Amino acid sequence: MASTILRCVAAPRITLPIPNVRAVSLPFHEPVRQHARAFHIFRDVPALRAYRRELLVNGKSVGLVPTMGALHEGHLSLARQAASENSEVFVSIYVNPTQFGVNEDLASYPKTWDTDIAMLKELDEELKSSGQGRITTIFAPTTKTMYPTLPPDSTIPGTGSFVTITPLANLLEGKSRPVFFRGVATVCMKFFNTVEPERVYFGQKDVQQTVIIKRMVRDFHLNTEVRVGATKREPDGLAMSSRNVYLGERRRRVGIVLSQALRAAEAAHNMGKRDRDDMLALAWDVANRMSMEQDELPETERARFEVDYISLADPDTLEEVQTVDESKGAVLSGAIKMMPLEAVRDGEKLGMGGDQGPVRLIDNIILEPPKA
Structure with a gap:
């Protein structure tokens, strides 16, 4: 029984x-x-x-x-x-x-x-x-x-x-x-x-x-x-996730780059941009600048990451779109992988696993169609 x-x-x-x-x-x-x-x-x-x-x-x-x-x-x-x-x-x-x-x-x-x-x-x-x-x-x-x-x-x-x-x-x-x-x-x-x-x-x-x-x-x-x-976020914009416990202070600080990149593309949309290239260029600019900043730091201070994708897609099919359809809106989304720390400082606050495993972070913003 x-x-x-x-x-x-x-x-x-x-x-x-x-x-x-x-x-x-x-x-x-x-x-x-x-x-x-x-x-x-x-x-x-x-x-x-x-x-x-x-x-x-x-x-x-x-x-x-x-x-x-x-x-x-x-x-x-x-x-x-x-x-x-x-x-x-x-x-x-x-x-x-x-x-x-x-x-x-x-x-x-x-x-x-x-x-x-x-x-x-x-x-x-x-x-x-x-x-x-x-x-x-x-x-x-x-x-x-x-x-x-x-x-x-x-x-x-x-x-x-x-x-x-x-x-x-x-x-x-x-x-x-x-x-x-x-x-x-x-x-x-x-x-x-x-x-x-x-x-x-x-x-x-x-x-x-x-x-x-x-x-x-x-x-x-x-x-x-x-x-x-609705997505729940930390005060700095990082989307809440069970996997965030893997992020120590250093990777946690850099991990907000994904939400910042998507916000940049959203800002372009709010200013009237509808073309994919115009919107995503701003998102990639944020991600690339953060990546270069980390590359210039010593191993004991940097937190490297890789961008998997930044997407502008149809809200129903999730197929990539070239232009936002005003009647449907669109989905801005992205994923990055926070890489393991290359070197750890004495006394540094680390995440679960000592920041030695890669951590995948995802996020998105819904671009709503204008209300009738």
Whole structure:
């Protein structure tokens, strides 16, 4: 029999009456306080579906926020949005292996379970007095649960059951990460089929992902609505990302070059430029100047990076455009790779892994069409 895992985030453990489901405990070290609610924490599909059916019978709507953990304010903003539109918020926490290439950072991807649960608990307490929906459920499946037949495969063409959305998945990020969107679409299809949420929530920072998920929902007639939340940024403009923990002070300071480059192209658009070359030339100028500045510094002071792409694309197809269509707008996007530090100074503040691994940063700006 499948089991429901109920963990009290800040109080004695409690078991909620879910028919035919055995409740077990996992270790958690949050200090105990009185009168706090426990989250439902599921690791398998049958138990979660039993609970979901109970909600459906009782007329409760569900908003799903898919995450890979290492939560930050961007994730929390999506959960807030979900709570404003649904009775219950489900958050999935699962580091999906099939969206990592064979040489990517799957093994070192940050895993911060206790901190993630504490952040969700704090947000749920905030929602308690708002009269909105609440965060009630964490879906944290095992890999055997998500890939029950064959081990997950990140090779090309790979073996297993996959969802592919082409040509969208072959553009932009897909050129550099050929299995990434196959993995994303596959795991999201599994989540949507398991949870059957009324609405699902994704961040605008991953713009290509949002376009692909919308296409998948439409093409496969999935009974859910895709909601997209605005990109959350640090005060200096860096888009929030779980991978930012890999950036020490030096790489973190240089990493804002991507958002600065995209802002330069946006400024050209705001001044009336519509031609691709006129807009992207300013973005490349920002990136090239920062690159040359870093090259001139000694190894102990510089943080080198490589630009993968800077794009001006159609908002629906993500195909590159030469001129911005006023009726549709466009998507400015880019990706850079922060290279490992060549030399480290004594006492320097470093990121996770000692700034020795490359870090991919992505960002985008939506150029909206004029409002009617």
